[in-house]
Each structure stands twice: as structure tokens, then as C-alpha cells.
Amino acid sequence: MKLLHRLASMVRWIVNRNRAEADLDDELQAFVDMAAADHVRNGATPAEARRLATIQVGGVEQAKERVRTDRHGAWLDAAGRDVRHGLRQIRRDPGFSAVAIATLALGIGGITAVFSAFDAVLIRPLPYADADRLVMIWLEMAKTDVTSRHNATPAEWIEWRRLNTVFSDLASSQPGDATISGDGDPEQVPARKVSWTFWNVLGVQPALGRGFTEDEDNKSVPVVVISHGLWQRRFGGAPDIVGRRISLNDTPYEVVGVMPGNFYFMPSRETDIWMPASFPPWMRTNFTWHDAQIVARLKPGVTLQHARQSMAALSLRITAKDFRGPHSVIVVPLREEIAGKTQTALILLLSASGTLLLIACVNLTNLLLSRGAARGREVAVRVALGAGRARLIGQFLAESLVLAACGTVAGLALALPAMRFLERLVPEAMGAARLTLDWRVLAFSAAVTFAAALMFGLAPALRGSRVAPQEGLRDGGRGTAGARSHWFQHSLIVVETALAVVMLTCGGLLLQTFQHLRNTDLGMRSERLLTFETPLFRYKDFDRRAAFINAEVDKVRAIPGVISAGSINLIPFTNFASATFYLLEGQSRDSIPGQVALIRNVSRDYFATVGAELREGRTFATSDQKSSAPVAIVNESFANRHFPDRSPLGQRFKFGSLGDKGYWYTIVGVVKHIPENGVLAEVKPAVYRPHEQCDQIGDLNNGIVIRTAVEPTSIVPAVRQAIWSLDKDQPLARIQTMEELVDRQLSTPSQSSALLAAFALLALLLASLGIYGVLSYAVTQRTSEIGVRMALGATSSAIMLSFGRRGLALTLTGLACGLVLASIASRLLTALLYGFHPDYLPTAAVVSLILVGVAALACFIPARRASRIDPMIALRQE
Amino acid sequence: MEKLDIPQGTLDLMILTILVRDPLHGYGISQRLAVLSHDQFQVNPGSLFPSLYRLEQDGKLKAEWRATENSRRAKYYRLTASGRRQLDRHRERWTRVSLAVASVLEGA
Numbered sequence: 001m002k003l004l005h006r007l008a009s010m011v012r013w014i015v016n017r018n019r020a021e022a023d024l025d026d027e028l029q030a031f032v033d034m035a036a037a038d039h040v041r042n043g044a045t046p047a048e049a050r051r052l053a054t055i056q057v058g059g060v061e062q063a064k065e066r067v068r069t070d071r072h073g074a075w076l077d078a079a080g081r082d083v084r085h086g087l088r089q090i091r092r093d094p095g096f097s098a099v100a101i102a103t104l105a106l107g108i109g110g111i112t113a114v115f116s117a118f119d120a121v122l123i124r125p126l127p128y129a130d131a132d133r134l135v136m137i138w139l140e141m142a143k144t145d146v147t148s149r150h151n152a153t154p155a156e157w158i159e160w161r162r163l164n165t166v167f168s169d170l171a172s173s174q175p176g177d178a179t180i181s182g183d184g185d186p187e188q189v190p191a192r193k194v195s196w197t198f199w200n201v202l203g204v205q206p207a208l209g210r211g212f213t214e215d216e217d218n219k220s221v222p223v224v225v226i227s228h229g230l231w232q233r234r235f236g237g238a239p240d241i242v243g244r245r246i247s248l249n250d251t252p253y254e255v256v257g258v259m260p261g262n263f264y265f266m267p268s269r270e271t272d273i274w275m276p277a278s279f280p281p282w283m284r285t286n287f288t289w290h291d292a293q294i295v296a297r298l299k300p301g302v303t304l305q306h307a308r309q310s311m312a313a314l315s316l317r318i319t320a321k322d323f324r325g326p327h328s329v330i331v332v333p334l335r336e337e338i339a340g341k342t343q344t345a346l347i348l349l350l351s352a353s354g355t356l357l358l359i360a361c362v363n364l365t366n367l368l369l370s371r372g373a374a375r376g377r378e379v380a381v382r383v384a385l386g387a388g389r390a391r392l393i394g395q396f397l398a399e400s401l402v403l404a405a406c407g408t409v410a411g412l413a414l415a416l417p418a419m420r421f422l423e424r425l426v427p428e429a430m431g432a433a434r435l436t437l438d439w440r441v442l443a444f445s446a447a448v449t450f451a452a453a454l455m456f457g458l459a460p461a462l463r464g465s466r467v468a469p470q471e472g473l474r475d476g477g478r479g480t481a482g483a484r485s486h487w488f489q490h491s492l493i494v495v496e497t498a499l500a501v502v503m504l505t506c507g508g509l510l511l512q513t514f515q516h517l518r519n520t521d522l523g524m525r526s527e528r529l530l531t532f533e534t535p536l537f538r539y540k541d542f543d544r545r546a547a548f549i550n551a552e553v554d555k556v557r558a559i560p561g562v563i564s565a566g567s568i569n570l571i572p573f574t575n576f577a578s579a580t581f582y583l584l585e586g587q588s589r590d591s592i593p594g595q596v597a598l599i600r601n602v603s604r605d606y607f608a609t610v611g612a613e614l615r616e617g618r619t620f621a622t623s624d625q626k627s628s629a630p631v632a633i634v635n636e637s638f639a640n641r642h643f644p645d646r647s648p649l650g651q652r653f654k655f656g657s658l659g660d661k662g663y664w665y666t667i668v669g670v671v672k673h674i675p676e677n678g679v680l681a682e683v684k685p686a687v688y689r690p691h692e693q694c695d696q697i698g699d700l701n702n703g704i705v706i707r708t709a710v711e712p713t714s715i716v717p718a719v720r721q722a723i724w725s726l727d728k729d730q731p732l733a734r735i736q737t738m739e740e741l742v743d744r745q746l747s748t749p750s751q752s753s754a755l756l757a758a759f760a761l762l763a764l765l766l767a768s769l770g771i772y773g774v775l776s777y778a779v780t781q782r783t784s785e786i787g788v789r790m791a792l793g794a795t796s797s798a799i800m801l802s803f804g805r806r807g808l809a810l811t812l813t814g815l816a817c818g819l820v821l822a823s824i825a826s827r828l829l830t831a832l833l834y835g836f837h838p839d840y841l842p843t844a845a846v847v848s849l850i851l852v853g854v855a856a857l858a859c860f861i862p863a864r865r866a867s868r869i870d871p872m873i874a875l876r877q878e
Numbered sequence: 879m880e881k882l883d884i885p886q887g888t889l890d891l892m893i894l895t896i897l898v899r900d901p902l903h904g905y906g907i908s909q910r911l912a913v914l915s916h917d918q919f920q921v922n923p924g925s926l927f928p929s930l931y932r933l934e935q936d937g938k939l940k941a942e943w944r945a946t947e948n949s950r951r952a953k954y955y956r957l958t959a960s961g962r963r964q965l966d967r968h969r970e971r972w973t974r975v976s977l978a979v980a981s982v983l984e985g986a
Contacts, residue, residue: 023953024927024931026951026953027903027904027927027952027953028923028927030903030904030905030950030951030952030953031903031904031905031908031923033950034903034905034906034946034950034952035905037948038909056922057922057923057924058922058923058924059924060923062924063922063923063924063927066924066925066927066928067927067928067931070928070929070931070932071928071931071932071935
């Protein structure tokens with residue numbers, strides 16, 4: 001009741017403020033009048049009486065101010081007035097406001113855009129129930145030559161399910177492709193074979209229908225769950241899709257479910273098909289078939305640490321008798337797995353944009369301090385009229401908040417295009433996530449706005465409100481802060497310069513790294529190469545398959561505009577594994593546990609088509625047929641590993657998993673490095689074989705690479721027709737140019753280094769604006785002093801030097817601090833440098849030169865202005 | 879003689895007491911306070927009006943513009959029922975406080 005009453009009177013006061021103010025005026029006037037009348041009655045003259053009455057009242061304005069601040073709801077009223085006052089200030093000084101708002105817009109816009117990506121990748125919930133409890137499990141086989149992280153085997157999945165104590169369940173999945181045919185054009189889509197536990201582990205059920213059962217999985221029943229996207233795209237969202245039969249790899253499958261639209265699972269972008277894993281009996285006991293990616297759900301209460309220890313022990317126990325030696329496991333949270341390298345890039349970008357915002361705030365603090373000093377008179381008047389310190393601080397902060405809010409609005413406008421750019425940073429596994437200004441991002445930028453306003457507004461508010469009215473009024477409105485404030489403003493300049501140096505250095509290092517990655521020797525000429533894949537599940541018979549591959553290459557080569565064509569089972573840079581154990585002549589099976597090479601099956605013209613360089617020996621020839629002696633070409637890494645000081649030509653090796661039946665391959669050539677397992681990946685030992693001789697360990701996928709004389713994408717329709725003329729149901733998948741493929745792999749480093757460089761340049765701009773602002777203010781403030789000095793005979797170059805020197809001293813101090821910080825920061829950066837070690841010293845030198853150059857300019861302009869002051873005019877201003 | 883400062887929190891109590899008899903305007907209240915305190919207390923508008931406005935906002939007082947005996951216009955404050963209850967409460971508490979203070983001072 002009482003509260004209601006107060007609220008009502010608060011509202012009344014605010015609504016009828018003008019009348020209430022008039023009331024208060026009249027009432028105080030009446031008080032003075034009555035007091036004066038009493039004095040007259042006691043014998044004073046009317047003038048004397050009025051004077052006495054005024055003294056008795058003790059300041060009408062102060063009394064009013066006290067009534068205003070003592071009322072309930074006064075703060076609300078004051079806040080409203082302060083905001084209006086802030087808006088008036090912005091209009092009164094448009095030049096200052098434009099600079100301030102632009103500075104803030106850059107700072108807030110940058111951090112908002114980066115946060116939207118950070119949120120999308122690292123904060124927004126993944127589309128699984130209780131996603132933080134999900135982990136991926138990989139084998140740790142440190143001793144192999146290709147990778148230390150391997151897929152598990154189906155046999156291990158079965159054993160782990162049986163024996164582990166830390167997971168509520170585990171699911172196995174294998175990426176692959178499936179060809180849909182029958183209704184419409186044949187289409188190859190990304191697919192996954194998953195164990196029946198997949199749905200329960202992820203805690204996601206199909207939106208329509210159901211997942212498949214243990215029974216269906218074990219008995220290889222042809223059932224399939226499809227994606228929402230495929231349902232809409234290919235089947236027009238037909239409501240009777242569940243129960244329909246579709247043709248997958250020429251086998252009829254029954255659709256039993258449709259996944260929700262937002263569902264995705266690593267590593268491929270858009271999986272369209274989930275089919276039962278249905279491991280054949282031999283696979284269930286084979287511990288060398290590394291084909292199962294395991295996702296598991298932690299039991300309630302089990303920590304990641306505990307799971308790691310427990311699983312490592314279990315794995316060592318299970319593989320104790322493995323001929324390659326026992327191995328442990330790596331347990332990685334699913335979120336980390338999906339975010340991958342993006343996580344580091346985003347953290348870096350978030351710190352960079354945070355630093356930029358910090359620089360912006362420091363700049364504004366300085367600007368406001370300078371202006372606050374010039375506003376001493378205004379403040380003194382307000383103090384004289386009864387404004388308390390708290391009231392003044394509130395007013396200053398409200399002004400800052402109004403500025404910050406304007407900056408945020410402008411910043412959001414800047415953030416939108418930056419977000420389009422950042423979208424390319426979102427990991428492929430998450431699909432084409434669109435970054436939006438949703439409530440989370442908006443709440444973040446609102447919080448940033450408040451924090452920024454407090455950060456840049458507090459020091460000026462505290463200082464600005466500390467004005468003794470007499471002094472402020474006496475000083476004729478000229479700046480009053482004096483030398484006392486200079487050290488603070490100067491240290492702010494040093495801070496922002498140092499931060500800019502750190503950002504420039506890091507940006508420089510990243511750009512160098514990116515440049516280095518760009519120039520990575522791909523071992524081929526990637527321009528004007530068109531690539532695509534054709535699944536060969538229809539050609540299980542080896543001879544038919546070899547004939548089809550050759551026919552594909554011949555057909556494609558006949559297209560006008562094509563220079564040459566070749567085939568390779570896996571398109572370069574795309575596959576991260578497909579490696580096999582091998583042994584050289586003379587090695588025994590037990591002596592080579594980690595000896596693994598990538599294997600690729602190519603056509604004769606492949607190396608010539610991609611422009612690979614042969615170090616020695618020959619490429620494959622027409623004579624290398626199934627019937628002739630098996631031959632192989634190895635890469636330099638393979639050659640250097642085994643034959644560091646002699647030629648590998650003529651040496652023989654075979655693949656370890658085949659035992660005595662395996663062919664002996666004779667090395668006939670050595671090819672320069674092609675980073676088959678990814679542009680950014682380290683080059684591993686690799687073996688190339690003519691596809692005609694790959695009847696052992698073959699592949700049902702085939703990639704075609706075409707060198708064109710014309711724009712590669714222009715021949716795509718002709719390529720389709722050429723392949724379909726051989727087989728009208730043959731799908732073509734992943735049609736892309738080699739350059740697109742390379743660019744995509746470089747997108748994280750390229751996006752992040754470009755963004756960081758942009759942030760660094762903005763930081764430089766803001767820091768130099770800061771130096772310029774402070775010096776230029778000092779010149780204005782000291783005009784009369786300069787006038788006196790000039791009148792006393794100081795030359796203009798002496799004046800210029802004295803200002804310029806101060807600016808440069810600040811810059812150099814900032815530079816020194818910055819370089820120290822940058823050397824620390826660059827060490828933290830190594831994670832993002834992809835094993836590349838750019839030179840720190842030259843970078844630091846270049847950064848120093850740029851900074852000193854820009855800062856010199858920022859000092860020069862105000863210094864020159866000081867030197868051109870006309871002493872007559874300056875002194876007359878007094 | 880030097881005027882005394884009005885003890886913290888007692889101004890409201892004295893205003894309410896003064897207004898028990900008749901409605902009064904701000905100047906009248908300050909005069910009355912001086913008279914009743916034998917010129918020991920003097921309250922200026924900077925303290926008086928904030929108290930009056932707050933009591934009015936809290937519904938303890940009701941204000942209206944009226945003509946004075948000298949035919950000026952002034953804002954008269956009148957005690958409301960809630961103001962009267964507050965006065966009784968505060969008065970009783972004040973009596974206890976001053977008795978307690980007095981007995982401490984005498985006992986020491």
C-alpha cells in the first residue's frame with residue numbers, strides 16, 4: 001500500500017514536473033516575501049529586509065536542488081534529465097561526438113561481430129541432449145608415421161561397450177557416401193553407417209518415424225534414416241516418406257525415420273543418410289580394421305579426467321597382445337572436436353577485438369578528460385547552484401552512456417557485414433550456420449555498452465566532478481586541470497600505444513604465417529584443375545572397374561578445352577587417412593609397428609595432369625598392367641625415411657595386412673611432396689600405384705582430375721554428359737576446382753589473419769588519433785603560454801620541437817612496453833601458426849617503423865599549429 | 879547566542895507536532911519552530927522543504943494553496959490521519975529515547 005502510494009507520487013512528480021517546479025518556485029518566493037515582510041515590520045527598510053530574507057533562505061536554487069534530490073524517484077527523474085542533457089551535449093559538439101561515436105562503433109562493432117561467431121561455435125548448445133556429456137574416443141598410436149590419432153575398430157567398440165565403467169553407452173559411426181538413384185537424377189550424398197546405439201548416445205530421436213533397432217542392425221536389415229534436408233529436397237517433404245523404399249547403392253532400403261532439421265554430426269557438413277553399421281562377423285573380432293569413430297556419453301557424475309584414465313587403462317588391457325604393441329586412447333569433448341582449430345582462432349579474435357575496444361575506451365577517456373577540463377566553468381556553475389558530487393558523477397556517466405549507446409547502434413551496423421565475413425570461420429561440421437544478431441548477441445553488446453561507458457567515463461567523471469566552484473569560475477573558463485592531470489593522460493597514451501604495438505605485431509606474425517601457408521608447395525599446379533568423384537559401387541568386379549575408370553578418363557579427355565585428365569582414388573588434400581602398414585624387403589613383421597604409408601591408386605596420366613614433379617625414375621606406363629610386375633611410385637618422404645643416402649629405385653615392399661599373399665611392389669619412381677592429407681598437414685610417406693594393379697586393397701571411389709585450357713567450371717555440363725554417356729545412372733559428386741578446394745582449407749587462417757590485421761590497423765589508427773588528440777588539446781590549452789614564449793623570442797621551430805618531442809617520447813615509451821608484451825603474446829600465438837615460426841625481430845622492426853611514422857605525423861600536425869601561433873592574437877585572448 | 883543544529887531525524891517529528899493544531903505554510907512552520915524552541919532552533923528552506931515534500935509524498939501531509947491573513951498566497955500543510963499516527967508513534971519513541979538518554983547521563 002505504502003509502496004503503491006510512493007509509486008503513484010513518483011509518477012505524479014514526473015508527469016507534473018513542470019507544475020511541481022513552478023509550485024516549488026512560488027512556495028520559496030512566498031517564504032522570502034513573508035520573511036521580508038517580517039523584517040519590515042521589525043523596522044528594516046524594504047531593500048534591507050529583502051537582503052536579510054535572502055540570507056535567511058540561504059540560496060533559493062540550492063534549496064530547490066535539495067528538494068529535487070530528496071524526493072522519491074528523484075534518481076529516475078535525474079537519469080531522464082541526464083540522458084536528455086547527454087543528447088544535448090552530443091548535438092552541441094558534433095565534431096567531438098562524431099569522433100567519439102565512430103571510435104566506439106569500431107570497438108563495439110568489432111567485438112559484437114566476433115562474439116556472434118564465438119557464440120555460434122562455442123556457446124550455443126549443440127543439437128544433442130546434454131551435449132556437454134558427449135565425448136569422442138580415438139586411438140592413440142604414437143608410433144605410426146601417418147597420424148597419432150586413429151579411428152577405433154568395431155571390435156574395440158564392442159569390447160568397450162562390454163567392459164567400460166564410465167560411459168552410459170557408446171556409438172560407432174563411419175563416414176561414407178551413398179548413391180541415391182531411381183527417382184530423379186542419380187545423386188551421391190554424404191552418408192554415415194552408425195550403430196543402433198547412435199540415437200540414444202546423442203539423445204536425439206528422428207523427428208518423424210524412428211531410429212533403427214539392435215535387431216535390425218545385427219541382422220543387416222536394409223533400413224535407413226534420412227536428413228530433413230534430403231526429405232525436403234528430393235522427396236518434396238512427402239508426408240508418407242516413412243515406410244517408403246528408396247534405392248541406395250542399387251539396394252532397396254526402407255526409410256524408417258527423418259532427423260530434425262537442425263541436426264548435424266561431425267565431421268562432414270551435411271550428412272543425408274544414416275544406415276545401420278551392421279558389422280560382419282569377421283569385423284567384430286578384428287582389431288586392425290580402424291574404421292569406427294566412437295562417440296560416447298559420460299555416466300552422470302563421471303568427470304572427463306576420470307573417463308580418460310579409466311579408458312586408457314581399459315584400452316591398454318584389451319590391446320595387450322596386439323602385434324603393434326598396446327595402445328591407449330584419446331578422449332576429447334565433442335564440442336572441442338567439432339570446433340577444432342576454429343576455437344583457437346575465435347579466442348584470438350575475441351581477445352583482439354577486446355583489445356581494440358580497450359584502446360577505443362582509453363582514447364575516449366583521454367578525449368573526455370581534455371574536454372572535461374575545458375568544461376570546468378560549466379561544472380563550477382552547477383556546483384555553485386547546489387549540484388552534489390554524486391549528482392555530477394551521475395550526470396557525467398549518463399553522458400558517457402548516451403555516447404556509448406550511440407556508438408553501439410553505429411557499431412551494430414558495422415557488425416552485420418563483418419558477420420557475413422566471419423560466417424566462413426564456422427567449422428564445416430556445423431554446416432552453413434548463419435550468424436545473426438539474436439537476443440544473446442544483443443544482450444552481450446548491451447552489457448559491453450554499459451561496461452565501456454563505465455570504463456571510459458569513470459575517470460573523467462571523477463575528475464570532472466572535483467571542481468571547487470570559486471576556482472572554476474575565477475579561471476575564466478580556461479582549462480583548469482593543470483599538470484596534475486598530465487601524467488594520467490600521458491600514461492593512457494602509453495597504454496594504448498603499447499596495445500596497438502601488440503596487435504600490430506601479432507597481426508604481422510599471422511599475416512606472415514598465412515603468406516607462408518599460401519605459398520606452401522602443393523607439389524602440383526592447382527590452377528585450372530577441375531575435380532569430381534564417381535562412386536564405383538556398381539563395379540565391384542575389378543576388371544570392369546579398371547575398364548570403367550579408363551573409359552571415364554578417355555571420355556573426359558575428348559571434351560574440347562581439356563588438355564589432359566587423370567584419375568586418383570582420393571582427390572588430393574581431402575582425405576585425412578586411408579593409410580596402410582607396409583614392410584620393405586628384409587623387414588620382419590614384428591620389427592615395424594608404426595610403419596604406415598598413405599596409399600593412392602592413380603591412372604597413368606595422373607602425375608602429368610596435376611603437374612607433379614618427378615625427382616627420379618619414371619611415371620607409370622601403358623605397360624604397367626594387371627598382368628605385369630606390380631610397380632609403385634613413392635614420395636620423397638617415403639624415400640628419405642628408408643633410403644636417405646641411396647636411390648630407392650628397384651627396392652621392393654608389400655602391404656603388411658595381407659601376409660604372404662601380398663604382391664611385392666617395385667619402386668620405379670620418386671615424386672615430390674603432394675600433401676595428400678590436407679594442405680596444412682605435414683607431409684607423410686605416401687605410395688602411388690597404377691590402378692590397374694590394385695586388385696588387392698582396391699577402392700570403390702574414384703576421383704577424376706582434369707587440366708583445362710578454358711575456365712574449368714565452364715566444362716562441367718560437358719563432363720556430366722560424358723560420364724552419363726558411359727553409364728546413365730552414374731552420379732558425379734563434389735564437383736569443384738582444385739583452387740576452391742585449397743582455398744577452403746586455408747579459410748580459417750585466411751579469415752582470421754585478415755580480421756586480425758584489420759583490427760591491428762584500426763588499433764594503430766585509434767592510437768595515433770589518441771596522440772593527436774592529446775597534443776592538439778595541449779596546444780589549445782597552452783596558447784597563451786606559447787604566445788608569451790614567442791613574444792619573449794622563442795623561435796617557431798623551438799616551439800614545434802618542444803611539442804613534437806613530448807609526443808615522440810610518449811610514442812617511444814609505448815613502443816618499448818608494447819614490444820615486451822608482444823614478445824610474450826607471440827609466444828602464446830604459436831598454436832595458430834601451424835608449426836611455422838615467423839621471424840619476430842623483423843616483424844617488430846617493421847611495426848616500430850610504421851608506428852613511429854604514424855605517430856610522428858600525429859605529433860607533427862598539432863606541433864606545427866603551435867609553432868604558427870601569432871603571439872599578438874594569443875595574448876589578446878587573455 | 880549560537881543556534882543549535884537540529885538533531886538527526888527529529889525535524890520530521892517537530893514538523894508533525896507543529897501541524898497538529900492548525901495547518902501552516904513553510905514560513906509559518908519555521909517561525910513557529912523558532913518560537914517553540916526559544917530561538918534555539920532555526921531551520922532554513924534548504925532543510926525544511928525537502929522534509930515537507932517527502933512527508934507529503936509519503937501521504938503524511940496534505941498541501942493546498944490558500945490566502946494568508948495578509949492576503950498573500952501560500953501553500954498550507956495539513957496533517958493527514960496517517961501523519962497523525964506517525965506522530966503518535968514517533969513521539970512515544972522519542973519520549974523513551976530522551977528518558978533513556980537522560981537516565982544514562984544522570985547515572986554516570
